[in-house]
Ligand code: TMP
């Protein structure tokens with residue numbers, strides 16, 4: 001497998017073509033952004049930690065029958081994935097109220113949500129990732145009704161797998177964002193799963209162990225991500 005041209009550079013990852021038209025290389029960079037790119041900083045080791053964290057989570061999801069784009073880890077900061085046609089919709093499940101739902105609905109941070117909520121946001125930084133519903137997704141042609149149902153079902157299935165996995169490490173999975181794409185007609189999980197795109201709290205102290213440390217200027221961002229990994233039995237190479 002040969003890495004070729006840069007196809008796209010996002011806020012935290014870059015994507016390269018390969019000699020196989022069905023495969024891409026993702027490079028996890030140290031760049032960290034929040035508030036739709038308004039706050040930016042490069043954090044030492046973050047690219048390596050997120051790449052290796054994502055690889056372990058994607059493997060765990062695959063073992064539980066969730067189809068993902070992940071093929072294999074190539075180096076400390078790079079992974080090989082299937083090339084998907086991405087659906088520009090961010091799927092968010094919340095087990096506990098935090099972040100935008102606290103501001104939007106005036107609920108208290110930390111409130112248990114029973115059942116967990118499912119929300120969709122349009123992936124568009126210029127518009128501030130507005131919340132949308134399934135009619136918008138259908139009317140604007142971002143996905144078909146069956147594809148929306150698949151994204152929702154897979155997002156909730158990920159919740160069952162990962163709530164338990166993190167709880168075994170004494171962490172609460174507060175919420176998370178997933179992105180999906182289409183590969184040979186099938187909707188499968190794309191993008192990444194890392195502490196950049198979810199909220200994780202220590203089960204006992206409720207200390208934040210995710211990107212809220214960066215958003216809120218709490219410090220020790222990558223140290224917290226490493227601690228999450230260590231609690232799940234991961235070790236990192238740099
Ligand atoms: P929110 O509380 O800002 O709506 O975010 C909910 C979860 O989804 C939180 O874990 C952060 C994640 N998320 C992203 O990673 N990127 C995004 O663009 C959005 C809207 C949410």
Ligand code: ASP
Nearest residue numbers: 011033034035036037038
């Ligand atoms: N990842 C998005 C950004 O960089 C949203 C966020 O996580 O706050 O702006």
